[in-house]
Amino acid sequence: MGRTRAFDRDVALERALEEFWRQGYEATSVAGLTAAMGINPPSLYAAYGDKRRLFGEAVRRYQETHGAFAARALAGEPTARAAVGRLLREAAEVYTDPAHPPGCMIISAGVNTTDPGVIGELREHREAGKAAIRRRVERDVETGLLPPETDAGALATFFASVIQGMSTQARDGAAREDLHAVATLAMRAWP
Amino acid sequence: MGRTRAFDRDVALERALEEFWRQGYEATSVAGLTAAMGINPPSLYAAYGDKRRLFGEAVRRYQETHGAFAARALAGEPTARAAVGRLLREAAEVYTDPAHPPGCMIISAGVNTTDPGVIGELREHREAGKAAIRRRVERDVETGLLPPETDAGALATFFASVIQGMSTQARDGAAREDLHAVATLAMRAWP
């Protein structure tokens, strides 16, 4: 019983997500959030807790929607090489999609933030992504698709670096074809 | 004539530089700056103007000291390939030097900043670095050291991406040898 909520919780969360994506955690103010979400501060605090927890929900939602292409690419190709190639190509697409802010929220939203919880949460997501690449490469080494001397850790760090660089380039205004060229050149690193 | 300044302007500027380097422009407060510099706010404003102009001086100083290795690498090797190889290796060294904050100030200090002047100033430095790589590659294409079909712009964007990714990795705590491995793999992109 009681008065029903006048706004759509998921729609408002998506608006908040895009504010955090565009400006990062610290540079995004509660006033800016409420303006983007179309609600007043007490509604935000009643529905999401506080700014920090709203950010946590936004990160989770990002992983499940805009960022989900990465896990799909790594799981949906017969070889590590094809999986990473798809991962890089799709990153070029997503990072330059004009329908939302450029680059990757997980990579950029915690930069220059004071809150150690925010920094750690995003860094763990980035490390998890790097570890996923590494495991995909190791799988192909174990099955003989890649030579046994392949350094899976180095390849994972390299491709993670390239993806993080592509995100920075996208935020600097790089065009989609520029990032596709980066992806193509990065694929030459395979043994 | 008048009272002489009680602090060393250059030493205090270096302290401010490291604050901006570690935390970025917006997350660095004037209170934090004055504490790091060992002075009071009126001394900061008398000596440097305001926070924005102090940041501009810090960026200029960074380019002339910690960041000068890049121009030296591009100018001091006989081939573009050797120059970029040295650039990547030295970036791995500098970005993980425990004597100062990790990563590159030009790449990270403007992320998630509201001030468009700060954003634009740092982006122009990044674009200038990318253009310098491109010109170095073009020079070797013109002299016949690289095949005429070489895409200098794509190579420049690729290596700029790798360097920006290395900076992010360093800020995430990557070891020096990890970044050296990234540099080695990136060098496989050459035609």
Next chain:
DNA sequence: TCCTTTCTTTAGTGCCCGCTACAAAATAAC
């Protein structure tokens, strides 16, 4: 209809931000 519960809006709270007025202290010129 009336009561209870929840969401809504208004209007703030205390705090830290970049920045500065002011007067005391210190130095150079004479």
Next chain:
DNA sequence: GTTATTTTGTAGCGGGCACTAAAGAAAGGA
């Protein structure tokens, strides 16, 4: 020593920050 000039420390300015107390408005249950 005196004066003019600059730097210094103290103390505080207006403003935006994250967050909330209070009361009205809207819904369900009796």
